[in-house]
Amino acid sequence: MADKTQQLKAFERLLIIMDELREQCPWDKKQTMETLRHLTIEEVYELGDAILDKDLDEVKKELGDVLLHIVFYSRIGSETNSFDIADVCNSICDKLIERHPHIYGDVKVENEDDVKRNWEKIKLKEKGKTSVLQGVPKSLPAMVKANRIQDKAAGVGFDWEEPHQVYEKVEEELQELKTEVASGDQDKIESEFGDVLFSLINYARFLKINPENALERTNKKFIKRFQYLESKSNELNKPLSEMTLSEMDVFWEEAKKV
Template sequence: MTDARSPASITVVGLGPGGDDHVTAETLAAIDRIAHRHLRTAIHPSAHLVADAPGGATSHDDLYEQADDFDDVYREITARLVTAADEHGEILYAVPGSPLVLERTVRYLRDACADASIELRILPAMSFLDVAWARLGIDPVEAGVRLIDGHEFTTAAADESGPLLVAHTHANWVLSDIKLAVENATGDERVTILQALGTADEVVVDTTWAELDRTVDADHLTSIYIPQLAAPVGREYVRFHDLVRTLREQCPWDIEQTHDTLIPFLLEETYEVVDALHDLDPDDPASDDDLVEELGDLLFQIEFHATIAEQEGRFTIADVTQGIHEKLVRRHPHVFADTVADDTDTVLTNWDDIKQAEKGRTSIFDGIPRSLPALSYAAKVGRKASKVGFDWPDVSGAFPKVGEETAELAEAMAGDDDAATSAELGDLLFATVNVARHLGIDAELALRAASDKFRTRFEGVERLARERSIDLRDADLATLDALWDDVKASAATAD
């Protein structure tokens, strides 16, 4: 531990855009003077100035392979630096470019050092921006250029149409995500890719929006300049997001809602989306209208919950979208990494393995929501057990179980035991779901279809009864059966 009379300190220096000649004399003097040195990453052309100094340097590149997302990396680096400063008294922390330009660890260090009473010194440095403006031949102030982090493009560039300079575009999948974020792009929009600025390998190439992710092999020294987009990114969603906030602040009903009170609406809108999906007609584009409306209603529920959480200071819709984005990238290593998955079964197996490792789960059933509809819940439970071999090899093993459970239900009914009868009925339903699973049939959909068929036929009974001046409430069972048979026969003739 350091002497209380000599507070710990962290000196942050920037290694410039890439070339050694862009590193300031003040930074070189700090590297030479401070014995305990840290590098956010050694993968930078000027990092050797720190790594090769007497005593070397500690790199934190190991975290990029271990953490789930970049934010976790930056927070862990911050924690390590605070610990090192407390241990050694004075440390140096070197980052690519300038410490004050898109360097999130420095942002976190400000708060962490204040909390730990550690002195934080930040030395000015040249960033990649200075070289970028020179290569692009523009004055960023006069042009009104907005600087964007590539990982936050969808939200940070919302309602922007350019000009934009986008940094941290370190991989082609990041460029692809940026390209796909602009739904109304024609593909002909001009974009300039800037790579390895200030080094001997510098590349500045003009391309089109359509070719953005196919022009270069992006790396940690890649950024892009977008002079003008055809339409602002996410304009419609931003308008919608602002509308939900306004309703939450000004509408008496919206103000009163909580996460709990909104649950029935969330479920109702979800089922209405399912109905709209079932009603889609591939030959009738007009059938899309209902689905568009119902998806909007469901999106409103999602945005409503996020708005409530934002007002409570818990999370925002940006956290939601960022979280699902990063999760999908992690769980598709066959798309974004070097994992090979040539078929759906392998993809699903990898997904489950990654999910189990992420969640630290000990049971195959962890993560199955108990609030699922009962038939869907039963199917998922059976499917999970099947994945570890606890299952019949085919439907010929599952089907006899239905007869066995039927007999046990009859026995419980004969014994006039309500609890046993309920339990045996549940077992019968579970056995039936297992048969459906082995047949590749969704039990939930099958029962829904059967219920719809019954409803349609009974509506026919109602129509026929009205035609014959029969009051269903007064009719005996024989009359109702006769009406049913007539409707059923009529339907068979129509088929």
């Protein structure tokens, strides 16, 4: 592995290349923060896929793509004297030092929960916010947002005490959903369905499971099995739409063993 000198040199190389592209490449010259935004989101999702696939070579490549975007935004910021890459680095360094008083100050902590509580208290003080939930981005996907909301609320002590309490809440919400399904009121059904999902996400937190990762694992599992089913359909030269559920179920069970 590279030492600090080599790491800094590699980063300097990236900065030089970014300057050259911004000044000479027609595509790079016309980009703005707004045009890069959706590309950045896509790159982060690709990094997430590589992490879930445990493909470390791909993780390395996707990290490079994300790093390029950080450098790109910083270069654009420097063109209006708003900020540059040094400001970005110093900003996060200052934040980390400020939010780790148990490392860089005289605050004592006993465990990870103490660290998280201090983190949220410091964030409120820094930004003058009136709610810990103000730090949750509005544009997060709903499942990720629910997880962050619950995590932040728990960080200031608003939480269940035992996992079984959360599971009982899941069962309670399921019963309420069942009642509304029987009523036929679509608006209430949707509301109760949301409550079920929210409580399940909360239970996942107590089980120390990331619900987004868990669901994505199931997505991948379903895709793999369904594509096996499609391949068998092709071998038989019989479209899925013409197969019975019982016929498809035979191949589905086979797919579980592959």
